[in-house]
Amino acid sequence: MTQKTKYNFFIITILITLFVVFNGLIYTSNENENPIKLTEQGLHGQRLWQENNCWSCHQTYGLGGYLGPDLTNVYSAENKGPLYIKAFLNSGVKAMPKFNFSEAEKEALVTYLKFIDSTGYYPNYNAKFKPNGWVELEYKNEK
Numbered sequence: 001m002t003q004k005t006k007y008n009f010f011i012i013t014i015l016i017t018l019f020v021v022f023n024g025l026i027y028t029s030n031e032n033e034n035p036i037k038l039t040e041q042g043l044h045g046q047r048l049w050q051e052n053n054c055w056s057c058h059q060t061y062g063l064g065g066y067l068g069p070d071l072t073n074v075y076s077a078e079n080k081g082p083l084y085i086k087a088f089l090n091s092g093v094k095a096m097p098k099f100n101f102s103e104a105e106k107e108a109l110v111t112y113l114k115f116i117d118s119t120g121y122y123p124n125y126n127a128k129f130k131p132n133g134w135v136e137l138e139y140k141n142e143k
């Protein structure tokens with residue numbers, strides 16, 4: 001082996017070792033071991049939300065259909081909240097069908113919307129634009 005081949009071999013060995021160690025660290029880290037989980041009731045609400053296609057007219061975090069308003073923060077919005085949400089589910093409005101949910105189903109949907117509300121703000125008016133180009137968002141459950 002010439003001196004140069006040896007040198008190249010040495011560099012490649014180091015790179016491969018670093019690659020293996022890096023991957024080992026990344027794929028065995030348990031950073032996401034405790035993801036936020038919905039309660040049983042919240043899951044029920046999520047299922048109702050999907051089965052009844054609330055998505056087709058409503059958005060959360062701006063994503064969804066655009067016939068109705070965004071519901072990300074409807075739970076905590078001023079003059080809105082659980083009773084307000086239930087009122088819409090009870091009676092419907094011109095452009096929103098009446099769903100005939102049972103009390104338990106309405107509770108489940110409210111729990112689901114409460115959970116979504118707890119994850120953040122939309123639109124996030126409290127975003128801070130930092131001089132280095134990064135944007136710092138405000139989250140609700142960070143404190």
Ligand code: HEC
Binds near residue numbers: 056
């Ligand atoms: C066919 C379209 C449509 C579907 C499907 C629909 N909605 Fe609506 N919804 C609307 C519209 C339009 C409004 C706005 C009515 C108004 O303010 O006059 C609304 C309003 C609401 C509001 C009040 C929001 C606010 O901020 O004032 C809530 C809560 C709501 N819907 C929940 C739901 C849930 C939960 C579902 C699924 C079970 C659902 N909607 C399915 C069209 C729909």
